[in-house]
Amino acid sequence: MTDYSARAARVLGHIEELAAISEDAQGVTRTFGTEAFQQGRALVESWMRAAGLETRLDAIGNVRGRLVCPDPAAKTFVIGSHIDTVVNAGKYDGPLGVLLGLDLLEQLASQPAALPFHLELIAFSDEEGVRFHTTYLGSKVVAGSFDPSLLQRPDAHGHTLAEVLTAMGGRPEELAADALPPESWLGYFEMHIEQGPVLWEQPAPVALVTAIAGQRRVELTFRGMAGHAGTVPMRMRQDALTAAAEFVLAAEQFAQQHGQNLVATVGKLYLPQSASNVIPGEVVCSLDLRSPDETQLAAAYAQLQAQAAAIGQRRQVEVSWNLIQQTAPVACDAALNAELAQAIAEAGHEVISLVSGAGHDAVPISQVAPATMLFIRCYKGISHNPLENVELPDVAAALEVAERFLTRILHQHTPGSC
Template sequence: MDYLERANAVLSRIQELACISEDAHCVTRTFGSSAFLSGCGKVLSWMQEAGLQARIDNIGNVRGRWPSKEPNAHTLVIASHIDTVKNAGKFDGPLGVTMALDLISHLQREEISLPFNIELIAFSDEEGVRFHTTYLGSATVTGHFDTRLLDKTDSAGITLRDAITAIGGNIDALAADAIPAEEWLGYYEIHIEQGPVLYDQNLPVAVVQGIAGQQRIRVRFHGSSGHAGTVPMEMRKDALCAAAEFVLAVERIGLQYADNLVATVGLLEVANAASNVIPGEVTCSLDIRSTDKVLLKKVRRSLKDVASQICAERQLTADWDIVQKIKPVECDTALNHLLAQSITAAGYNVKELVSGAGHDAVVVAAVAPVCMLFVRCYKGISHHPEEHVDAADIAVAIQVSDHFIHRLTAVYKTQ
């Protein structure tokens, strides 16, 4: 079977998984939903067909293990996720899972003797849509699951604890699902770029240098509600005007540090909104990302000062709550070197990129060396139904991955 044939087989599985959704009109598969469970069952059946030691663990990760015949062998984890955002594309996550299945099946047909175990994992909750808890799956596998999250609730008031139980998980056994740190060899993930660089530069794949750190803040402006027709303009304490001024400040400061930072306000909530009411309370999100942790801290503090200044000038107050802080991650130099060699061996120029989006590799990097291969996607579109990857680019990624595993095997056998 040539690379394009293998790519088309991968595409077929991606399409099959995309048909499993909470919404008949688009792809939505959030943690713990019936569609999520059906998707897990589908991936589990594929792993079983491939002859892997397959199971679904207590957090809902689908895991397939191909053990080495070598005693005390370490484990290479090849993984991505199968949960999605709402109204998602087909490729974000499932591309990496289905390509890993193809890679392992091909290695088995070659009857290659691996000096390490391979564990394929379809992570259960990378997007964090339901409970706003990104990386539940990888946190469990790395032994970093935070039990304080168990009491978090979704929009229906269901706790994470109850959701885990509902999918058949055992809260008390989560720790046992971790791969001990001393057993890890490394981590490899294939993922769409989710950006336009490869598309614009007409390149099929790239090596990921690192993953940007993230800081998420919830900012709530408190003013005074009032009748839109009776309160004079100079007497108003309009929380929405304060939020609007803050949004523009976020854009301005983001542009100031655009070489290594992005800043976004993606959510505005006006409490008790009505066309004839002056907004008295407005909540907005703030998302800051950079590979420079010092810059992240600097910009966060600058924007907090801006919010305070806006409030002082408008006689308002603001709450500033840090929701999430994730440090930047550097991918492993040795693994990236092998990945770059593999791209060259496949006949393509090596491009290095930084990921502005978060990935499970962020969590895994705390216990093991990580590397990632980006694959070109149409116009860089992601988290949207127009998300697309051509079979030709998948074929290149398959070829590169084949080279990568063979190179890693050769290096490991000499150690």
């Protein structure tokens, strides 16, 4: 009988080892291209190699481990997640999915039976988008949707993506060659902590992801007139911060009034040249809109843009609105979801269906391949936070479900049928 608890404990041991590699000593920070990121990537590649996978680093810095089918023309089934983090992150967002996938492929590598298709485990290099403010760099290269113009995008220190790639051993000129052609994909499977409280409250160890919410990220700049805090009458001020504050509250109120299918977040607020005795003349803030309904997302975007303009006009503050990122809602593949639901039921768990409000590498991959996702319960739904945590029984349950799912996919194909 398979001891999933022992295997889960080994996965969690790897998580702790990887989490010890960080840009700062107080938490877990491994942003794309940094020394800590490269050290973590090397560790993950060493584990893939030890598990019996053929490994390589591709041009964008993804770690790719492969179990090869005897038929070179066979299709490829990919298991993936990311190994970069936000600043001051938790240990599990991304790496847990990679290391669960590693355990699955290690078990298959130890078996003599020939595979009916290629299996590839990918540790994507940049899903979070922290350094260059654009998400899914790693998975977009694999999906063939990477925008070459991003190579000239600078980070906060003025280093372009092309320069960072070259410094870490990447090859900007070879990015296109690292895509898996659409016709070669058999499917994609991603395991990830829920990053929400539903499974924690149930409680239930896993859930089936049916869809991923679409996103629109905006950078707004409010420009008024800086002035002395003690000499400019209140009625004559062009205060950029009060305009921004009114917009922040308007965005919150709008989302609250439009149901559970929409969320709006202002997560960044920057005041250049700020001082306690100066009326703010300029404020830059972010807006993150998400919904699984594209029609609702588009309507919210237009209405909030109009509200920002109206606030600026009323307060005599110039407002600029810059769309930074846009992704459409994604529906997971019905056929793969049916197999994953069956695996959940066979493992003895209730089949709970959830929509992901967070973005995942499955988003760009879904444009070229059937994709499905498994959510794993996490402590109080906390994520992007050092308090992020999972429990061993839930990880063991996820391993069993994932192995049952992969076994079902393998049994659907015979060598040469792909």
